[in-house]
Structures are given as C-alpha cells and as structure tokens.
Amino acid sequence: MKNDRQRTFLMITIPILALFICFNTIPLIRGVIYSFTNFKGFGSYSWVGIRNYIDLFSDGRVGKSYLFTFKLAIVTTIVVNVLSLVLALALNSKIRAKSFFRGAYFLPNILGALVVGYIFNYFFTYILPAVAEMMGMNSTSILSDPKSAWIGIVVVCAWQAIAMNTIIYISGLQTVPEDVYEAGGLDGATGWKQFKYLTFPLIIPFFSINMVLCVKNFLMVFDQIMALTKGGPAQSTESVSYLIYNNGMSGGQFGFQSANAVVFFILIVCVSVAQMKFANSKEEQL
Amino acid sequence: MTEKKSLKVSVYGPMVFLILGLSTIIFPLYMTVMIAFKQPSEMTNSISGILSLPKTWSLSNFREAMVVTDFWRSLGNSLLITAVTVALSLALHSLMGYALGRNKAHSKFYSFVYLFIVSGMFVPFAILMMPLAKQTAELHLANWAGVIILYVVFYMPMNILLYSGYLVNIPIALEEAARVDGASTWTTYWKIIFPIMKPMHATVAVLTALAVWNDVMTPLVIMAGSGKNTLPLAQLNFQSQFGTNYNLAFASYLLSLIPILIFYVICQKQILNGVVNGAVK
Numbered sequence: 001m002k003n004d005r006q007r008t009f010l011m012i013t014i015p016i017l018a019l020f021i022c023f024n025t026i027p028l029i030r031g032v033i034y035s036f037t038n039f040k041g042f043g044s045y046s047w048v049g050i051r052n053y054i055d056l057f058s059d060g061r062v063g064k065s066y067l068f069t070f071k072l073a074i075v076t077t078i079v080v081n082v083l084s085l086v087l088a089l090a091l092n093s094k095i096r097a098k099s100f101f102r103g104a105y106f107l108p109n110i111l112g113a114l115v116v117g118y119i120f121n122y123f124f125t126y127i128l129p130a131v132a133e134m135m136g137m138n139s140t141s142i143l144s145d146p147k148s149a150w151i152g153i154v155v156v157c158a159w160q161a162i163a164m165n166t167i168i169y170i171s172g173l174q175t176v177p178e179d180v181y182e183a184g185g186l187d188g189a190t191g192w193k194q195f196k197y198l199t200f201p202l203i204i205p206f207f208s209i210n211m212v213l214c215v216k217n218f219l220m221v222f223d224q225i226m227a228l229t230k231g232g233p234a235q236s237t238e239s240v241s242y243l244i245y246n247n248g249m250s251g252g253q254f255g256f257q258s259a260n261a262v263v264f265f266i267l268i269v270c271v272s273v274a275q276m277k278f279a280n281s282k283e284e285q286l
Numbered sequence: 287m288t289e290k291k292s293l294k295v296s297v298y299g300p301m302v303f304l305i306l307g308l309s310t311i312i313f314p315l316y317m318t319v320m321i322a323f324k325q326p327s328e329m330t331n332s333i334s335g336i337l338s339l340p341k342t343w344s345l346s347n348f349r350e351a352m353v354v355t356d357f358w359r360s361l362g363n364s365l366l367i368t369a370v371t372v373a374l375s376l377a378l379h380s381l382m383g384y385a386l387g388r389n390k391a392h393s394k395f396y397s398f399v400y401l402f403i404v405s406g407m408f409v410p411f412a413i414l415m416m417p418l419a420k421q422t423a424e425l426h427l428a429n430w431a432g433v434i435i436l437y438v439v440f441y442m443p444m445n446i447l448l449y450s451g452y453l454v455n456i457p458i459a460l461e462e463a464a465r466v467d468g469a470s471t472w473t474t475y476w477k478i479i480f481p482i483m484k485p486m487h488a489t490v491a492v493l494t495a496l497a498v499w500n501d502v503m504t505p506l507v508i509m510a511g512s513g514k515n516t517l518p519l520a521q522l523n524f525q526s527q528f529g530t531n532y533n534l535a536f537a538s539y540l541l542s543l544i545p546i547l548i549f550y551v552i553c554q555k556q557i558l559n560g561v562v563n564g565a566v567k
Contacts, residue, residue: 023421028414112521
C-alpha cells in the first residue's frame, strides 16, 4: 500500500515535470545558448562568445529601453499604490452600495490590455487635444511628443492596475479589527494619524504584495506599448519586452536580443528577490 | 452637533470621491459605445460630434466589423483555448500540487521539484519567446494546441503554489481512512481530495481564464503564421485595416470586450474572490 502511494506520486510528478522542463527549462537554456551566437533567426550562425553582452552595454537603444522601462515601472507603481490606497480606504468606509462600487471599480482589470490601449489611443489622439484646445492650451497629442508619450502609457497601465491593487488593499483593511480603531481613538489617533500609526503598519503585508505585483508586471509591459505607441515616437517608449520582440523576432537580432533577454531575466530575479527580502525584514520589525 | 457634522462628512466625503472617480472608468467605456454606434459622417471634428448620442442606433458597424475581423472564428478559438487550458490546469496542476504538497516536507526530491517549478514564476516571457517560437515550429506546434501547452506550463508555478498551499489545510487522516478501506491513492485523490479543493479550483479557474483570455503575446509569437486568430490577436492583426474608420474599429473593440463583460456580470463575486485569494495566498 505504501508502495502504491509512492508509485502514484512518481507517476504524477515525472510526466508533468517533463512537460515543464520541455517548455520552460529547455527554451530558457536555448535562449542562453543563442545569446552567445550571432544567430539571425534563420540560416547558419557561429559562436561569438560574450560579444553580444559587450555590445549590449554600448548600445544606446538598449540602454534607453531599460531607462524607459524602469522609469515607467517606478512612476506607475507609485501612482497606482497611492491611488489604490485612497480608493480602498473610501471603499472600505461606511458607504452605501458598497458592492456596486467595488464591482464597478474592478471592471478595468478584466478587460484586455490591448483593446483598452486602442481605446485610450483614440482618447489621447482626438479627445484630449480637443479639450486642450478649448481651454486654449497646446493641442498636440501627448503620444506624438517623445517627451510626454510615456505619460500616456503610465495612465493606461494605472487605469487597469489600480483595480487589482485596490481589491488587495481592501482585503487587507478588512483584516484590521474594529477595536484597534476604538482603542486608537481613545489615544487621540484619528484621521491621518490613525492611518499612519495604526492602519498602514497593519496592512504592510498587503502593501508588499502590491509592490511586488506592480513592479514585476510593469517591468514586463508589452500590450500597452503595442496599442499606444509601438515604441515611438523616436523610440522614446520602447520597453525591454517590446524591443526584444520587435528586433529579436523580426529584426534579425535573434542572438543579440537573446543576450538582452538574459540580462533582463537576471534583473527581474534580482529586483523580485530584493523586494521580498525587504518586505520580510519590514514585517519582522512589527 | 459637531460630532453629527463630522459623521456626515465621513459618510459623504468618500461617497462624492467615489462617484467622481467612477467617471474615469465610465468615460472610456461610454466613448467606446458612442463611437461604435455612429457613422463616420456624424464624427465632426469637435468633441460633441464624437461624444453625443448617435442619431440612429444602427448595428451596421458591428455587422461589418464581424466580417472584417472574422469575429465568430476568433471568438471560437479564444473560447476553445481558454476552456481547454482551464480544464487541463484544474486537472494537472491540482494533481501536481497534491503530489508535491504531500511530499515536499519529508522528501528532498519533491521539495526540489517544488522549488524548481515555483521559481519558474520569475522567468519573463521575453527570454522564452524566441526559443519557443523556434521550438514550437520544430515540433509542429505553432498552432492553438501549442499555445495551450505553453499556457499549461506558464501558469503551472502559480497554480501549484496555490494548490499545495491549500492542501496544508486538508488533514491527511482523510486519505489514511480511505486507504484503510482499500482505496488506491489515485482513486482517493479523485474521490476525496479533488472535490475538497473546490474553493481553490474556483480561484485557479478564474485567474487562469482571465490571463489566457486577454493574453496577446503568446498567440502573437506562436500562432502568427497559422492564419488563425484569438480575439485579442484579431484586434492587433486587423488594426491597420480599419484605417481611419474609427467607428468600425470601435465596434470591433466593443465586440471583443462583450464576452468578458458578460462573464463578469454573471460571476462577479467568484471573480473578485478568486483574484483576492490568488494574490494574497
């Protein structure tokens, strides 16, 4: 009987593990191997050692895409978390039609990012400039200016991500027992003080979840870029994922972009691990 | 008196804020519906021309958009891929979560496999996409079947984490009792453990379905040469064909949003619960 149990476990684990290795580990290893070649995506190729990696660091376009991706991720994460916290506090207060509001505020999250991007593309190109013109301001689309196009992407990413983060903050706020506020109220902790000294410390685990989710998702941004700017104008909004897709899949830079992807992968792991370490140390202090 | 006043502020303040905030969600959707129903001739260059109600509520844009984007076939592909992926995820990921969850505490092999698969969560699609495009072509999997296999692999880390986490709450005594009655581990799993994990199945189904339904990148990279589309991929591929006929484009956007909107209206509670469970666990 004991044998039957162990045999069953092995018969479950081995085929599924094999599937995972086949379509996750092996492509990952192949990606690393390609990064040491000058493969174009077709035809023959030869080994170039670490030249792709050296070229990466001197390639202006790659450097620009990292700067843009990190700027986008950091700004959007801050915007999203501040707004979601405020929204979550409002949605968790004593209001009417609570479940209606919660349902409505979550709506953006279920819609496909690509189509949402197309809708906002129209909004930025036609509606917003017309409003600006009526108010006597500069009436060009923010997406057509290399200085401001990234703001459009922040807005669209935030519009969808706020829904998710708000829901997580609400479930955090619900774990705070009512008597904490009552006891705090006796000590004069109300309003901002209450939030700073009572509410926020108690929902830090949820804050950590949101930070990790946000940063990881925004670093990998792709759909919104595809729908809003396609990396333009003047390559000012090329995210790392978009650059790898665009130049690696159809631009003949298969090998070079593989090296880029390897660096990107290592960066994502480092950022995630650092965030989790930081979150754990914060939670231990409490 | 002052207490009453501050109570009023604390009730109406959030309410006003929430109603104002809601407009930022409703406005893009309102704009979409208005443009989708209008004719190009009604779209004068002023905002009022774009945002006013259409003169007649005609479905002609939708009919045309359905033809241009081959709507029903794309919808069918999307439904097929999502349904099969969810079914396979529930079956395979729960089994794997069970095998790993029950053994990782006392077996080095299983705890290694668990960590190995769960750390797959950090692998960005960007590094996999080029090798996978090659590999699926070599294996003749550059089609919807290949996309499904990839989804089953991509969502495995997250779902196994969820399932084996949930399993901690299910007492092992249940299985031992069944074993004493002579049931095999396999039978016990399907008769007892699988049904008990129902709340986690709901979470996994919701998370997987939403992610698969809205995903653009995997079908874009894998199915690009197959001539077949999913709903989001059709939007991407036919975007240039709309030209400046925004009414047609918006009719098509709206069409592609309708299935998920219907799903959301029907299962809103399960979706919200599922998303929260998935993130917090």
